Amino acid sequence: MPAIIEFRNVRFAYPQRTIFDGLSFGVEEREMIALIGPNGAGKTTLLKIVCGLLRSTSGTVLLQGRGLESWSRRELSCYAALVPQHLDVPFAFRVEELVAQGRVPHLRRFAGPSARDLQVVERAMQAVDILGMRERAYSDLSGGERQRVKIAIGLAQQPKVMLLDEPTQHLDLGRQIELMALLRTLNRRGITVLAAMHDLALVRENFSSAILLTPDGASFAGPTPEVLRPELLERAFLVARASLSRHVSGESLTHDRGDRIDA
């Protein structure tokens, strides 16, 4: 099967700092792939390159075998949906109004949503189980509810690829497990999932493959067990092997997350 996303020797650099260099990997259709690495290693940057918000400094990025630069903004918005880490809405938009924004790339210029668009919005809300909160203001929702609204906006875009930036951050254990189940369901329905993740135990349990970005600009991609090897994690997160063990083995989950607070 051809790669749905392919990076060939991609480099991204700000004027003062190179984020990554020589990054190569391929994501196959319907794959569920985790993007891991320490803060600042370029996880968000990589996601933004895929959805066209940032341009790589050099190298080739192919979507569906086609160079990223030949995709129009609108085509790209219908193909890849970014679910950002933070979504801050200054006005009291209702949940259904926000989810309808996912239809924007599909609308004709100056036109409002059609009956079909509204149907897609309805299905998106149903898929993440937020029909019951459609009338509520986004600003009044809890962290887990907000996360589901953001995913619904992405679903309303009807994308082939969904890019999620740390979707489980600030969620309590129950909401994290629910969210991962939701992503697996979407994945089974045909959406390719690429998610930046911090929690390696969740990665091990839910993702078939992983891409590891390291602070020195190097990167490793492959099946999850191979990427989550202690020597690679040591290099990526700059910690001693001993303190890594429980993250890699997937045990002592409760100990790990005991101090988290529900957002």
Place this chain on the structure above:
Amino acid sequence: MLLLASVVVSAGLGAVRVPLAAVIGVLLHPANAGDASVILLTIRLPRIIAAGLVGAGLSATGVLFQGLFRNPLADPFVLGASGGAALGGAVAVFLVPSLSIAGFSTTALLAFAGALLTMGVVWSLARAGGKFAIENMLLAGFAIGTMLNAATSALELGKEATNPGVRLLTAWLHGEVSVPSWTQVLIITVAEAAALLLAIPLTRQLNTLSLGEEYAEQLGVRVGRIRILVVAIGSVLTALAVSLGGLIGFVGLLVPHVLRIILGPDHFRLLPAAALCGAFFLIVADTVARTAFAPTEIPVGLLTAFIGGPAFLYLLNQKKRGPSL
């Protein structure tokens, strides 16, 4: 309807009271001349329409700027756009008083340039250092606005009080609605209606922009283009409003805020509603301003400042506590 009623009632009130029936009579048969009809047709009615145009323009600009800056505090007066327009207009009044280009007086054109330039400067100051910060924008708007108003005042210095330019400027600085000629009324009405019509297609994109500039971009909105169009249209509306009423503050803040509570935050509905209610609000406010202490008139700008100032502080406080508005 409410708007029409306010026009009729407001026309009857004033230093010379005209009965309601007579007002309607004059409006329906303007040919029947009389003292009352002279007062109504040459003074009161143009002023009422001017007040309506000012209120509509400022409120619509408020909606546009609040959507663009994603902040309910953005208002042409707060951001310094009104100050820029006033200074531009003042420069025109004193330096090139009698020129006109394509039907527009240099006053209106320089007022537009002033508003546009101010918005550009305030925007880049707010953006300085990479990230856009709303506090920076409000501070920059305040600082620039104060500077511009000082410059406008300075233009008056050394001129005699009877100079018509000085009188116009004083009225602008106080926020007094002028009594335009019917030609002016016509030109400004057409220009304002055109600007509002151009703004309507942008309102849906302003809704998307509420999710953040980057997210909107990800959803296919051309953020750079929208930004330029919104600032340009807002500057036109501000310039038109300032050329009629000078510096009238907080209307563009107050009216959209109340409407957002009633109608919700959808800009597509908010923009026309703000134009209508803004017109209504300022007609009422101006009527109060010119009749409450009759025969002395107080500038309507003073009145809106007394109502709008506390409202601004209230919103600022809300903003600190949480995003829900």
